[in-house]
Amino acid sequence: MLYKDFKGMSLSALGMGCMRFPCDANKNVDMAATAEMIDVCLQNGVNYFDTAWFYHGGRSESIMGELLSKYPRESYYLATKLPGHEYKSREEVAARFDEQLRRTRAGYFDFYLLHNVCEDNVGIFTDPALGIADFLREQKAAGKIRHLGISTHGSLALMEEFISAHRDIVEFCQIQLNWLDWTLQDAKAKVELLNRFGIPIWVMEPLRGGKLATLSEEDTSALLAMRPAESIPAWSFRFLQGIPGVTMVLSGMSSLSQVTDNIHTFGTSAPLDAQEQKALFRIADAILAKKTLTCTGCKYCTEDCPMELDIPKLLSLYNKYCLTGGKVRAEAVACEVENGKLPSACVGCRTCESKCPQKIRISEIMSDFADRL
Ligand code: SF4
Numbered sequence: 001m002l003y004k005d006f007k008g009m010s011l012s013a014l015g016m017g018c019m020r021f022p023c024d025a026n027k028n029v030d031m032a033a034t035a036e037m038i039d040v041c042l043q044n045g046v047n048y049f050d051t052a053w054f055y056h057g058g059r060s061e062s063i064m065g066e067l068l069s070k071y072p073r074e075s076y077y078l079a080t081k082l083p084g085h086e087y088k089s090r091e092e093v094a095a096r097f098d099e100q101l102r103r104t105r106a107g108y109f110d111f112y113l114l115h116n117v118c119e120d121n122v123g124i125f126t127d128p129a130l131g132i133a134d135f136l137r138e139q140k141a142a143g144k145i146r147h148l149g150i151s152t153h154g155s156l157a158l159m160e161e162f163i164s165a166h167r168d169i170v171e172f173c174q175i176q177l178n179w180l181d182w183t184l185q186d187a188k189a190k191v192e193l194l195n196r197f198g199i200p201i202w203v204m205e206p207l208r209g210g211k212l213a214t215l216s217e218e219d220t221s222a223l224l225a226m227r228p229a230e231s232i233p234a235w236s237f238r239f240l241q242g243i244p245g246v247t248m249v250l251s252g253m254s255s256l257s258q259v260t261d262n263i264h265t266f267g268t269s270a271p272l273d274a275q276e277q278k279a280l281f282r283i284a285d286a287i288l289a290k291k292t293l294t295c296t297g298c299k300y301c302t303e304d305c306p307m308e309l310d311i312p313k314l315l316s317l318y319n320k321y322c323l324t325g326g327k328v329r330a331e332a333v334a335c336e337v338e339n340g341k342l343p344s345a346c347v348g349c350r351t352c353e354s355k356c357p358q359k360i361r362i363s364e365i366m367s368d369f370a371d372r373l
């Protein structure tokens with residue numbers, strides 16, 4: 001396992017994202033499979049686990065508490081995040097933090113982030129009446145937090161403004177970074193910004209929710225010809241190994257085979273050369289030219305949908321519909337989606353859109369999809 005130094009801590013270059021554990025059809029986490037994945041991570045040197053209040057419908061923190069409690073506390077690093085909710089008071093912020101400590105059984109957090117600082121919630125994080133930044137500084141002084149940072153899907157301008165005003169609580173910054181988002185989500189400019197501030201980069205969505213793990217036959221052959229021994233997912237990680245400032249790569253692994261593959265990849269550093277990078281960017285251009293939706297399957301949008309629609313699934317079907325020129329027929333969609341949960345059930349409330357880090361205009365897509373079907 002490769003390691004990176006962060007302020008004297010030796011962090012595994014690969015961290016486990018805790019929002020995509022294996023689940024059954026009812027969305028219950030398969031605890032035995034998840035425990036095995038975590039055991040294999042720790043046995044092979046992965047020492048960083050990234051959870052959050054919301055992951056797995058609010059279960060992820062407790063799951064990590066349960067599964068990590070058999071290990072000595074100093075043998076792993078745990079990160080979690082303060083959600084940007086409507087808090088009514090400082091007491092409510094403190095109560096949320098205490099509940100996170102209770103859920104994770106961690107005693108303290110090695111890394112604590114403001115969750116997705118973006119245009120929609122920055123006002124909550126900076127509200128003087130709530131005093132969130134001061135609260136976090138106090139927790140750090142009290143030893144309940146070792147390092148503070150932010151995750152963000154916000155714009156470049158917002159990132160610059162927030163970091164300039166709160167530099168001391170942005171010891172590290174977690175961004176969506178991969179070869180497709182290099183241009184799509186301004187990741188290149190965000191990397192340059194963080195490098196300018198001297199802030200280490202934590203990477204989320206290195207494979208875009210698994211979407212970059214499988215490419216077309218033609219693209220797969222082209223990449224295999226350049227690196228015969230490398231898998232397609234490994235290309236995304238090799239890309240990141242060449243990006244200055246990248247300290248932590250978080251992968252939301254969903255199976256033991258993904259864990260072992262990723263551990264194998266992170267046994268060596270083999271960044272892409274300029275020609276190999278170009279090959280990936282050519283593939284990215286072709287993907288973006290098809291104008292399909294860039295849903296990562298994170299499911300943030302589904303929690304408060306009044307119609308309980310499986311939004312990522314519907315968007316995936318919409319992509320298929322568009323890519324096949326409408327060959328995915330209405331009957332096929334009806335077979336894949338529960339009765340009453342078709343795009344036509346969307347009431348256009350747009351609750352989901354404020355939650356979507358990819359800024360997808362979900363209500364418009366649902367309406368368009370319903371019309372086309
Ligand atoms: S806009 Fe449609 S998909 Fe989004 S939350 Fe409302 S009903 Fe659900």
Ligand code: SF4
Nearest residue numbers: 295296298299301356
């Ligand atoms: S639509 Fe947005 S929030 Fe919902 S799963 Fe896709 S990327 Fe995540």
